[in-house]
Amino acid sequence: MNIHEKYIKRCIELAQNGLGTTYPNPMVGSVIVYEDQIIGEGWHKKAGEPHAEVNAVRSVKDKSLLKKATIYVSLEPCSHFGKTPPCCDLIIANKIPNVVVGTVDPNEKVAGKGILKLIEAGANVTVGVLEDQCNELNKRFFTFHKKKRPYIILKWAESLDGFLAPEKITGQERKPIWITNPYSRQLVHKWRTEEQAILVGTQTVVDDNPKLNARDWDGNNPVRVVIDQNNRIEENSFIFDNTIKTIVFSKTQKPSKENTQFEIIDFEKNIIPQILDVLYQNQIQSIIIEGGRQTLQSFIDENIWDEARIFIGKANFENGTKAPFISKKHTIKTNILTDELIQLRNYD
Ligand code: AOF
Ligand code: ZN
Numbered sequence: 084m085n086i087h088e089k090y091i092k093r094c095i096e097l098a099q100n101g102l103g104t105t106y107p108n109p110m111v112g113s114v115i116v117y118e119d120q121i122i123g124e125g126w127h128k129k130a131g132e133p134h135a136e137v138n139a140v141r142s143v144k145d146k147s148l149l150k151k152a153t154i155y156v157s158l159e160p161c162s163h164f165g166k167t168p169p170c171c172d173l174i175i176a177n178k179i180p181n182v183v184v185g186t187v188d189p190n191e192k193v194a195g196k197g198i199l200k201l202i203e204a205g206a207n208v209t210v211g212v213l214e215d216q217c218n219e220l221n222k223r224f225f226t227f228h229k230k231k232r233p234y235i236i237l238k239w240a241e242s243l244d245g246f247l248a249p250e251k252i253t254g255q256e257r258k259p260i261w262i263t264n265p266y267s268r269q270l271v272h273k274w275r276t277e278e279q280a281i282l283v284g285t286q287t288v289v290d291d292n293p294k295l296n297a298r299d300w301d302g303n304n305p306v307r308v309v310i311d312q313n314n315r316i317e318e319n320s321f322i323f324d325n326t327i328k329t330i331v332f333s334k335t336q337k338p339s340k341e342n343t344q345f346e347i348i349d350f351e352k353n354i355i356p357q358i359l360d361v362l363y364q365n366q367i368q369s370i371i372i373e374g375g376r377q378t379l380q381s382f383i384d385e386n387i388w389d390e391a392r393i394f395i396g397k398a399n400f401e402n403g404t405k406a407p408f409i410s411k412k413h414t415i416k417t418n419i420l421t422d423e424l425i426q427l428r429n430y431d
Contacts, residue, residue, distance in 0.1 A: 087155070090114050090121075091185045091212045094157040095220050097126040097135070103277045103302050104129050107366050109158055109188075109224040113139035115179070117152040136160055136170040140177060153181035157217045159188040159210070162197040171197050175204045183209045185217030189228035223278075223369040226389060232359040234369040235387065236278065237379050238271065240394035240422075241406035247376055248403075262396035267422045269299045271373075274392070276302025280330075280362065280370040284378035285311045294321045295373075306330060306367065310358070310378065312350050330365070332358055355385050379407040391427040394419075 084092070097112030105111075105127055113135035115123035122145070125138025133141075136156055143149060160170035160182070174182060182201050187210065188194060201208050218225055223234040240262040241247060248260050261268070275281055275297040287293065288309055296304045307322050307329040314337055316322065322329050325342045332346050332354065339345060348357040362370065372379060372388075382388045391409055415426040 086119070087183050087209065087212045090116055090153075090155040091157060091183065091217070093121070093124075094135075094155050094185060095213070095216055097124055098157050098220055100126050101128055106130060106279050107224075107227075107368055109221040111135040111156065111158045113154060113156045115139050115143055115149070115152050115154050117148045122148055122152065131166045134161065134167055134170050136173060137167070140173060146177070149177045149179050152179055153183060154179045155183045155185075155212075157185040157220060159184050159186070159193060159195070159197045160201065161188065161190075161193050162200050163192040165192070169197070169200075171200045171204075174201060174206065179206070181207045181209075183212055185212055186210075186214045189225050191228070222389070227363070227368040231363050232387075233280065233362050233367050235382065235389050236274075236369070236371045237382060237388050237391040237407075237409075238274070238371055238373050238393075239376075239379055239406060240267070240396060242396050242398055242400040242403075244399040244401060245406050246400040246403040247374075247406050248400075262398070263394045263422050264420055267394050267419045267424070270419060270424075272297045272299035273302070274371060275305050276300050278305050278369040278371045280306040280308050280367045282308040282310070282358075282370050282372045282378070283374050285309065285315055286377070287373070287375040288316045288320060288322060290375075292320050296327060305371065306365075308332070308358075308362070308370065310354070330361070332361070353385075355381060355387055359387070376404050376407055383407055383409050386429070386431060388429055390429070391425075393425040393427075395423040395425065397421055 093114050094112035098110040101110040108127060108130040112126040114121050123139045123143035125135050125142055127135045154174060160174060162169050162171045198208055198210055226234040242262055248262050281295050295307045304327045307327055309322060310332045312334050314333055323340060323343060329343045330346060332348050334350050336347060337345055346361050348354055372382060417424045
């Protein structure tokens, strides 16, 4: 690992502190180095708050060193006036002579203009250090800006013999049978805090009345997104409790409710591009899809997904609804105590 890579790696580490809180902004980290010593560090914490470079510059005690230093940033410094002023101007104003950039910002408002502005101001700019890792860090942000749709994570749990959880019906009460253990379930709540939205199909809401929040982890709740073609979901379902913004894709309008947004789409046509388009328009950069079988399988069949996270439980069910089928290439297997977690990436 060369010197530039060492410091960009540190930028990536710093950036990761912002996981789940920077939306719609990317996670960005920055370090300022003088004579192979870190003299300042910063990361972007929250949209609207200072960018990584600003926090890094502010953290430098002896500002006179800036004129001789190198600033490392995992993402190209911005050149536009957004919620905050351009980081390029800050670098130029502080006369920092060397700038090392992990990767180019895909946001059309920046997209190379930051690098150009720095070069024009006389800075010595190096671009593309640990580029793949910097792109991976902001896989959601990059997918959103380049593919004009959210980053899509599919998640489900299946039995050892490949079935989704059946329901145990005792008297009038329907209770889901848990496939995964409490640790895996808590991990799912952590995952929910990392994404901007969570999506399920109608049947899942009708059958399970899920809350779709992240109650077992400290962090932001994702926007709830449900598909309900014929408005079958009951008014008193948890998803309509107004506690979290909810988007409903339906064939017909319903009287609007507080915190609930009805989106009319054409169910005669393929609904996936229509849904993704609305989510894009709503600035949703990532979504975790948690069921049911039909919804998950339709994203798999269209090959519109980026990641799949599948828990395999210990028990055999022998019958029930077959779990979605997905080709298990690029597999990472981990054990969460007794459950097995399979993680797939779609590089198409
Ligand atoms: C940077 N450093 O730490 C971040 C950048 O609306 P604003 O002003 O917050 O700008 C958001 C955009 O700036 C965002 O879409 C991305 O292109 C860039 N983010 N740039 O130089 C940072 N977070
Ligand atoms: Zn900036």
